[in-house]
Amino acid sequence: MTVSLNWLKRYVDFDMDATELALRLTDSLTEAEVADAPWKGVEGVVAARVVTADPHPEADKLSVCVVDWGGGSSTVVCGAPNVHAGMTSVLAPPGSVIAGGHRIEEQTIRGRRSHGMLVSAQELGLEESSEGIIELDGIEPGGDVRSLLGLDDEIIDLDVQPNRPDCLGMIGIAREVAALTGSEFRFPRIDLNEAGATAAEMASVEIEDPHGCPRYIARVISDVTIGPSPAWLATALRSVGVRSISNIVDITNFVMLEFGHPIHAFDYDRVADHRIVVRRAMAGEVMVTLDDVERTLAPEHLLICDGSNPVALAGVMGGADSEVSDATRNILLECAWFDPLVVRRGAWKLGVRTEASHRFEHGVDPHAMEMIAARACSLMAELAGGTVAPGLVDAGTDGGATPSITLDVRSVTSMLGEDVGRDETVAALTSFGFGVADGGDGKLTVDVPSHRADVTVQADLIEEVLRSRGYEGVQPEVPFHSIDAPPDSDQATRNHVLDAMVRLGFYEVLTTSFMSEGSISQIGGSEVWGEPIELLNPVNKEMPLMRTAMMPSLLDVVRSNRNVGERDLRIFELGKVFRKDGDGLGERWVLAGAMTGAAVRHSWDETPRPVDFFDGKGVLWALAEALDIDTPEEACYDGQLLDAGAGAGFSVRGEGLGFFGMLSKKVLAAWELSDPVFVFEIDLEGLCGCIPTAVEFEELPRYPKARRDVALVVDERSAAGDVLAAVKALGEPLLVDVQVFDIYVGKQLPPGKKSLGFGLTYMSRERTLTDREVDDAHSRIVSHLTKESDAALR
Amino acid sequence: MLGRLRELGRDATAALKSAASVVELESIRVKYLGRKSELNQVSRGLKDLDPEERRSVGRAVNELKNELGALLEQSKERLESAGEPSSGLDLTLPGRMPWVGKKHPVTRTYERLESIFGGLGFDVALGPHVEDDFHNFDALNIPPEHPARDGWDTFYIDDDSLLRTHTSPVQIRVMESRTPPIRIIAPGRAYRNETPDASHGSEFFQLEGLYVDRGVRFGELKGVLIRFMRELFGTDVGLRFRAGFFPFTEPSTEVDVECQVCHGSGCSVCSGTGWVELLGAGMVDPRVFEAVGYDPEEFTGYAFGLGVDRICMMMTGTDDIRLFLENDLRFLRQI
Numbered sequence A: 001m002t003v004s005l006n007w008l009k010r011y012v013d014f015d016m017d018a019t020e021l022a023l024r025l026t027d028s029l030t031e032a033e034v035a036d037a038p039w040k041g042v043e044g045v046v047a048a049r050v051v052t053a054d055p056h057p058e059a060d061k062l063s064v065c066v067v068d069w070g071g072g073s074s075t076v077v078c079g080a081p082n083v084h085a086g087m088t089s090v091l092a093p094p095g096s097v098i099a100g101g102h103r104i105e106e107q108t109i110r111g112r113r114s115h116g117m118l119v120s121a122q123e124l125g126l127e128e129s130s131e132g133i134i135e136l137d138g139i140e141p142g143g144d145v146r147s148l149l150g151l152d153d154e155i156i157d158l159d160v161q162p163n164r165p166d167c168l169g170m171i172g173i174a175r176e177v178a179a180l181t182g183s184e185f186r187f188p189r190i191d192l193n194e195a196g197a198t199a200a201e202m203a204s205v206e207i208e209d210p211h212g213c214p215r216y217i218a219r220v221i222s223d224v225t226i227g228p229s230p231a232w233l234a235t236a237l238r239s240v241g242v243r244s245i246s247n248i249v250d251i252t253n254f255v256m257l258e259f260g261h262p263i264h265a266f267d268y269d270r271v272a273d274h275r276i277v278v279r280r281a282m283a284g285e286v287m288v289t290l291d292d293v294e295r296t297l298a299p300e301h302l303l304i305c306d307g308s309n310p311v312a313l314a315g316v317m318g319g320a321d322s323e324v325s326d327a328t329r330n331i332l333l334e335c336a337w338f339d340p341l342v343v344r345r346g347a348w349k350l351g352v353r354t355e356a357s358h359r360f361e362h363g364v365d366p367h368a369m370e371m372i373a374a375r376a377c378s379l380m381a382e383l384a385g386g387t388v389a390p391g392l393v394d395a396g397t398d399g400g401a402t403p404s405i406t407l408d409v410r411s412v413t414s415m416l417g418e419d420v421g422r423d424e425t426v427a428a429l430t431s432f433g434f435g436v437a438d439g440g441d442g443k444l445t446v447d448v449p450s451h452r453a454d455v456t457v458q459a460d461l462i463e464e465v466l467r468s469r470g471y472e473g474v475q476p477e478v479p480f481h482s483i484d485a486p487p488d489s490d491q492a493t494r495n496h497v498l499d500a501m502v503r504l505g506f507y508e509v510l511t512t513s514f515m516s517e518g519s520i521s522q523i524g525g526s527e528v529w530g531e532p533i534e535l536l537n538p539v540n541k542e543m544p545l546m547r548t549a550m551m552p553s554l555l556d557v558v559r560s561n562r563n564v565g566e567r568d569l570r571i572f573e574l575g576k577v578f579r580k581d582g583d584g585l586g587e588r589w590v591l592a593g594a595m596t597g598a599a600v601r602h603s604w605d606e607t608p609r610p611v612d613f614f615d616g617k618g619v620l621w622a623l624a625e626a627l628d629i630d631t632p633e634e635a636c637y638d639g640q641l642l643d644a645g646a647g648a649g650f651s652v653r654g655e656g657l658g659f660f661g662m663l664s665k666k667v668l669a670a671w672e673l674s675d676p677v678f679v680f681e682i683d684l685e686g687l688c689g690c691i692p693t694a695v696e697f698e699e700l701p702r703y704p705k706a707r708r709d710v711a712l713v714v715d716e717r718s719a720a721g722d723v724l725a726a727v728k729a730l731g732e733p734l735l736v737d738v739q740v741f742d743i744y745v746g747k748q749l750p751p752g753k754k755s756l757g758f759g760l761t762y763m764s765r766e767r768t769l770t771d772r773e774v775d776d777a778h779s780r781i782v783s784h785l786t787k788e789s790d791a792a793l794r
Numbered sequence B: 001m002l003g004r005l006r007e008l009g010r011d012a013t014a015a016l017k018s019a020a021s022v023v024e025l026e027s028i029r030v031k032y033l034g035r036k037s038e039l040n041q042v043s044r045g046l047k048d049l050d051p052e053e054r055r056s057v058g059r060a061v062n063e064l065k066n067e068l069g070a071l072l073e074q075s076k077e078r079l080e081s082a083g084e085p086s087s088g089l090d091l092t093l094p095g096r097m098p099w100v101g102k103k104h105p106v107t108r109t110y111e112r113l114e115s116i117f118g119g120l121g122f123d124v125a126l127g128p129h130v131e132d133d134f135h136n137f138d139a140l141n142i143p144p145e146h147p148a149r150d151g152w153d154t155f156y157i158d159d160d161s162l163l164r165t166h167t168s169p170v171q172i173r174v175m176e177s178r179t180p181p182i183r184i185i186a187p188g189r190a191y192r193n194e195t196p197d198a199s200h201g202s203e204f205f206q207l208e209g210l211y212v213d214r215g216v217r218f219g220e221l222k223g224v225l226i227r228f229m230r231e232l233f234g235t236d237v238g239l240r241f242r243a244g245f246f247p248f249t250e251p252s253t254e255v256d257v258e259c260q261v262c263h264g265s266g267c268s269v270c271s272g273t274g275w276v277e278l279l280g281a282g283m284v285d286p287r288v289f290e291a292v293g294y295d296p297e298e299f300t301g302y303a304f305g306l307g308v309d310r311i312c313m314m315m316t317g318t319d320d321i322r323l324f325l326e327n328d329l330r331f332l333r334q335i
């Protein structure tokens, strides 16, 4: 809401400049900022009478004028079409400053010396565009135009919150300013001078949809003269960015901005039968609104109709047919209460939003309608010479009495502090216009004024007391009571995983939760990843899906970093993926990562090789170790994401939790990557479930270990893991560890064979083993391996 | 004589301290403490002195011997622990560094906030990102089609499902499943259907707080938030509580912190006001308590919410919120 300080001063006196007032409003109402008025900096302009205006001998469209500016007269060259002898306008003499900081200098225009210029409203920053110079009334040459044109006005932008529709009008804001500064609020003067036939004799109103329009007031003003508005009215409207059009239209805008309640003026003689019918539109019904757009309507739309046709879209916009024109003689004035939702839906359906619909959507005060209508009539009588028909046509209801709330003063004290007592509470509420009476037993009965429909419960009243006191006025306190809360072990465990990944040298990234159809189909689509959840209204049309996998967004990060020269990457994300889960919508925590570039950091004595499968697998196994998880196992993998020969499933204790391996050529190509990339994606909830919650102490071994090695020649395609599994399966009690320490393929072996070197560690918890005991255990294992498989000792 | 002893002491001390090897140390020992050393000769000649002088010189000799003996031991330890120097290493060459990882700046900001609020007795609670209308809006006193909803541009999935527009629905879920007293913070992602620009993301990071108990006062809300902000920005940071509007709190307040870029004098970050809006807060609206089945006569409480990515921006001087989801390593390394 744009607030003019000059306009505000019509209703309240205050001794603050815009900056101070904005601060006060910000503290206690809502955010207010001083706006840079376009006329700021205008200086030295004066009223001047055009004495003569003769055509410029050298130029068709220019005039050479002699102007009287009070202290003397000057010659100026003027290009405005409306310049004429006898008019009073505004002169910017040499040395004065107009909008945009332009300083006026004497100059010669087509051979004639111009001592300054006559200016338009646009040139003073009062209008966005003007056709011609300002024409003034009732001011002598040399008179001060600053206050007349509002050049001394200051502007505040007020961020009005949805609960305070009263502040969508100057009067609502003036009431706040009065209460917050301790000044008096003055109501505008209303002077009707009613005469002639009554409104009820001249017009009728029928409400067919009392839900959409609970109350409708019509008044009639006869014999108006349509003409320009007086300077004060045009200035007031211009100060808040509204163009002056004609006296009647300006009055409806002025009263709307004054009370925050839109009103509408119909040309009485173009309202058929002088009859107003409020009803819903029929499907397909058509009307032309005053912006000359033909609109096709639906039953959502509430219409104001005359005896035969729609004349306005209720609460949104008037119709072209009944619009006030220069020929208008009599006015039918509407002041109505429309249902906020009906207006909202109707406007939304047409895709329009007007100053009027905005205010009706937020809610208007049905109890103020008579006064608002009267205020408009009074201005039309005064400024357009009309005669107000006595009385009004009032259909519907004002919604009944405004509520009373019982306020327990103790609850004010207990919420705001010991020092806020009864007196302060009463004073605060009274200043904001609430009626306060004693309710007995430490309570108050508070009558809510009709313009404060946002106040419905005790908490709302406590806020009023707080606003009056100022938020800074409450003493901060930090009491401490211990509260038992259920432990959130999940979050702690996830943080544990996060820490472990960072210790393993990975950068954490946070990527978008959205993905495109194309990117997920590159890695298997919904067959592999599940049915994605789709947004009805994505912000990026390319990415309408919630991610079912992290891989696409992680690979995007790899690519974008590669494109800026970052080739050595170790990144991971710990976040959520989403998928349809039967009829429901499911979300799960996932850990995913990618590694590419050098396997170790570059150094002066080594050129590192690129990351391979075992670098990545080592990271995952180290992660398991850091998390005290039993050794994970590799499982089958048959997706398209990973290279068929270097990809595996990831499982712990037989439960499949994800996958890891090198990206397949196809996926590398899809993301335009050339270096090998190791990736993994693991169900975090499953992984966290494998982390032991408690670890039990085991006595430290007291006896030494002994190691024996064995080299076995096996088929080239045999898996080392199978041999390890076979060794473990024997259950040799003295064997505590077995590791692969060497692989050899070469000339010293028969073709198709490889040699695997294993190191076996033996130990007893009861005694120091003799060499013989160790040798016996070792040969039991070796002979089993050579007997039961085709392995041979090397 | 005493003067000569002091001189000897000075020389011996300097020699012991600068000895570069155990071998050198041994020759120093022989020179100053050995059988033929000057000190030993003085010691042997004591008997020829008169009694007065014998006493004073004798004491000085003993003190010096003890002192040098102790220093000799120290020097020996020093040299033995250092070992013999290797030769030929260019110590200025860089070492072989392991990879070093880092948490995302937003995660680190969350950790900081969680630790501060943890110290104030708040526990972490989480909720789903895919929410229903009831938890995201209705229960928070934001009725359907109310103009207040215009403040939340919502991503919809179907008639009832949406992406949470704030972390506030976690308040509702916690209150539904527990009885007061409750004191939680809810960190997490939230979503708004806005075209991202330098200061708005369509995905962003919030932290919500909620405390419900009997007799909770507005002053406690202020107290806790002041504590929090002083811990985050320093004890002398300027703070401002002013009027605010949120459908789910009454009274509501918005809290500004002194601009960390210009420290209050006004700059482009704070649009010249010297203040930056940091969080929104208020006393839980009784209508919210009704929605979760609490008796508003019995319980009061406060709630607050803040933008974690914004705090991270403010504390690091990052000027574009989109950088957080872009994950340019050059940015992540720097921040």
Ligand SMILES: [Zn+2]
Residues within 6 Å of the ligand: B259, B260, B261, B262, B263, B264, B265, B266, B267, B268, B269, B270, B271, B272, B274, B275
């Ligand atoms: Zn600043």
